[in-house]
Amino acid sequence: MKTTYKQILLAAALVGALAFTTTIARAQDPLPSWNDGAAKQAIVNFVKTTTDAASPQFVPPAERIATFDQDGTLWVEHPMYSQVMYCFDRVGALVKAKPELKNVEPFKTVISGDREAIAKLTMKDLEKILAATLTGMSTEQFQAEVKQWLAEAKDPRWKKPYNELTYQPMQEVLRYLRANGFKTYICTGGGQDFVRVYSEQTYGIPPEQVVGTMGGTKYGYDKDGKPILTKEPKLLLNDNNAGKPEGIHLMIGRRPHAAFGNSPGDQQMLEYTKAGDGARLAMLVLHDDAMREYAYGPAQGLPDTKVGTFPQALYDKAQKDGWTVISMKNDWKQTFAFEK
Amino acid sequence: MKTTYKQILLAAALVGALAFTTTIARAQDPLPSWNDGAAKQAIVNFVKTTTDAASPQFVPPAERIATFDQDGTLWVEHPMYSQVMYCFDRVGALVKAKPELKNVEPFKTVISGDREAIAKLTMKDLEKILAATLTGMSTEQFQAEVKQWLAEAKDPRWKKPYNELTYQPMQEVLRYLRANGFKTYICTGGGQDFVRVYSEQTYGIPPEQVVGTMGGTKYGYDKDGKPILTKEPKLLLNDNNAGKPEGIHLMIGRRPHAAFGNSPGDQQMLEYTKAGDGARLAMLVLHDDAMREYAYGPAQGLPDTKVGTFPQALYDKAQKDGWTVISMKNDWKQTFAFEK
Numbered sequence: 001m002k003t004t005y006k007q008i009l010l011a012a013a014l015v016g017a018l019a020f021t022t023t024i025a026r027a028q029d030p031l032p033s034w035n036d037g038a039a040k041q042a043i044v045n046f047v048k049t050t051t052d053a054a055s056p057q058f059v060p061p062a063e064r065i066a067t068f069d070q071d072g073t074l075w076v077e078h079p080m081y082s083q084v085m086y087c088f089d090r091v092g093a094l095v096k097a098k099p100e101l102k103n104v105e106p107f108k109t110v111i112s113g114d115r116e117a118i119a120k121l122t123m124k125d126l127e128k129i130l131a132a133t134l135t136g137m138s139t140e141q142f143q144a145e146v147k148q149w150l151a152e153a154k155d156p157r158w159k160k161p162y163n164e165l166t167y168q169p170m171q172e173v174l175r176y177l178r179a180n181g182f183k184t185y186i187c188t189g190g191g192q193d194f195v196r197v198y199s200e201q202t203y204g205i206p207p208e209q210v211v212g213t214m215g216g217t218k219y220g221y222d223k224d225g226k227p228i229l230t231k232e233p234k235l236l237l238n239d240n241n242a243g244k245p246e247g248i249h250l251m252i253g254r255r256p257h258a259a260f261g262n263s264p265g266d267q268q269m270l271e272y273t274k275a276g277d278g279a280r281l282a283m284l285v286l287h288d289d290a291m292r293e294y295a296y297g298p299a300q301g302l303p304d305t306k307v308g309t310f311p312q313a314l315y316d317k318a319q320k321d322g323w324t325v326i327s328m329k330n331d332w333k334q335t336f337a338f339e340k
Numbered sequence: 341m342k343t344t345y346k347q348i349l350l351a352a353a354l355v356g357a358l359a360f361t362t363t364i365a366r367a368q369d370p371l372p373s374w375n376d377g378a379a380k381q382a383i384v385n386f387v388k389t390t391t392d393a394a395s396p397q398f399v400p401p402a403e404r405i406a407t408f409d410q411d412g413t414l415w416v417e418h419p420m421y422s423q424v425m426y427c428f429d430r431v432g433a434l435v436k437a438k439p440e441l442k443n444v445e446p447f448k449t450v451i452s453g454d455r456e457a458i459a460k461l462t463m464k465d466l467e468k469i470l471a472a473t474l475t476g477m478s479t480e481q482f483q484a485e486v487k488q489w490l491a492e493a494k495d496p497r498w499k500k501p502y503n504e505l506t507y508q509p510m511q512e513v514l515r516y517l518r519a520n521g522f523k524t525y526i527c528t529g530g531g532q533d534f535v536r537v538y539s540e541q542t543y544g545i546p547p548e549q550v551v552g553t554m555g556g557t558k559y560g561y562d563k564d565g566k567p568i569l570t571k572e573p574k575l576l577l578n579d580n581n582a583g584k585p586e587g588i589h590l591m592i593g594r595r596p597h598a599a600f601g602n603s604p605g606d607q608q609m610l611e612y613t614k615a616g617d618g619a620r621l622a623m624l625v626l627h628d629d630a631m632r633e634y635a636y637g638p639a640q641g642l643p644d645t646k647v648g649t650f651p652q653a654l655y656d657k658a659q660k661d662g663w664t665v666i667s668m669k670n671d672w673k674q675t676f677a678f679e680k
Contacts, residue, residue: 062540183548192590206593208591214590217585219608226615227585227611227615236590245559246558246569250557253532253536253547253550254547266557268567272559
């Protein structure tokens with residue numbers, strides 16, 4: 001059969017109508033993994049009110065900044081922050097390269113694998129492990145080491161690579177905000193250089209939009225005279241608590257219009273965000289879903305744990321200051337992309 | 341005469357053809373203020389080779405980073421860096437607010453207006469003036485103060501606002517790179533917060549793309565309990581010399597593909613840029629045009645001056661390492677937008 005011009009037009013119209021219907025469906029629900037409720041509504045209302053040019057709370061595209069804590073907000077932080085897992089895992093390679101460390105504490109304890117002894121390591125021991133595994137190499141060598149670890153390491157519960165353990169509903173929020181002209185940033189207590197290695201692939205966030213705990217580097221030359229930057233054990237900024245707004249000012253120079261966190265380390269970032277003029281969104285992820293993820297608090301009577309926390313005082317502050325609490329159990333239809 | 345449908349179509353076709361011709365002309369010369377020569381050719385070749393998907397030196401859009409020194413590279417740095425002019429100008433307001441400083445050095449000398457005495461101020465005096473005028477206030481108050489100064493202050497030679505003294509040919513390079521998917525950054529020895537106030541308006545570069553000398557801020561609350569960030573007299577990074585690649589790593593986390601400077605303070609940034617794989621562009625602006633701007637060196641026998649410098653050693657390094665020197669006198673048709 002010879003295709004007529006009219007048939008082509010008809011087909012084009014059908015395809016157009018189909019695309020239009022899909023667009024409408026997407027426009028109707030940019031957050032399909034979210035149950036209807038106050039949390040979802042707060043996000044949708046915020047986007048509508050800040051992007052509608054007729055709205056008195058319209059925000060020009062250049063000022064649309066949203067910041068996200070990472071551990072416990074964008075991905076799982078239990079049983080231990082991934083970066084700490086990385087540092088412990090790296091001790092093996094470190095001792096292989098420098099066998100003289102085999103009998104030196106705290107490295108000796110770490111390679112013994114004795115969980116009870118490892119759990120008793122002090123903060124000072126941990127600092128030694130962090131310094132030995134996160135500094136002393138070139139920035140490029142560090143990137144390669146983290147990349148390799150990420151490709152091999154698996155979370156102990158789900159037996160999946162760490163960057164598959166990101167929350168599907170939060171990925172939707174990232175995409176929804178970006179589709180509406182927001183620049184999305186990570187603002188993490190984790191190492192800035194560490195998170196940058198996988199932020200683009202995992203969250204669609206480029207390295208220059210990662211604000212994290214910052215260490216100094218030292219410019220110099222390798223044995224062939226080629227310029228290198230060496231990671232130094234020098235803390236420039238601890239991107240936790242008051243360090244979060246300070247880090248945001250340093251790296252972005254603008255106050256966010258939206259901020260997402262899950263622990264007291266995020267309180268100042270949320271306060272700072274909410275204190276700006278016009279529409280501001282401040283949200284806290286509450287881990288109350290022991291079945292699909294973890295439940296810890298102790299807000300709302302959830303168990304207190306060593307890693308991550310959500311004290312009742314933070315919950316109360318959220319209520320008082322108009323922050324929205326996201327219940328992982330009630331607000332999320334699905335937690336991970338790999339769930340059926 | 342009644343306008344017919346055909347006449348409208350004809351007019352539309354003519355307008356279309358005209359727009360098309362203009363587009364072609366622009367596409368043919370994205371750098372109209374540049375004379376033909378090695379410098380212009382280096383820029384055009386770099387853009388072509390890094391953006392042509394068929395080129396072996398193609399650079400994916402996400403990695404297209406270009407960094408620009410500011411003083412002496414994007415705008416005039418003589419007779420004194422604008423930020424130093426700002427600090428001296430602010431001393432008057434400072435003494436008005438704190439009259440007890442009137443008889444305290446070095447403020448006493450500055451408000452005396454005695455140029456000879458001011459020229460003799462030591463580096464330590466200058467540091468005191470910088471600390472007093474750049475720190476101690478909220479980030480928002482500082483922004484307002486710089487904004488007001490910029491609206492009023494004038495360059496002593498041209499009697500124009502400082503942000504009109506940007507080099508037209510460099511503005512064309514910024515726009516040309518951005519039109520080809522490059523993210524343009526300032527990488528300045530000047531204060532990061534200072535330059536951020538006017539970078540968008542002056543260069544089309546948003547505050548988050550300004551890398552500069554970084555001071556710490558301190559998060560706290562004002563008398564009404566509202567969160568504020570106060571600028572502290574604490575140096576986090578001196579964004580000069582080795583500090584430039586260190587600052588670039590801290591703020592961007594990627595190595596630039598193109599870098600532009602004009603003094604030894606930019607040498608490490610250019611080295612670091614050029615040491616990357618593939619096509620890399622390193623350029624130095626030589627101030628050899630006493631008539632239209634200034635001539636200072638002492639490269640090529642130009643006079644040595646207190647502010648800004650271009651020693652013969654830097655010129656020789658540029659030749660040796662394949663950096664391109666831009667002669668303001670020979671490579672630029674026009675220096676400022678206000679020139680006829």
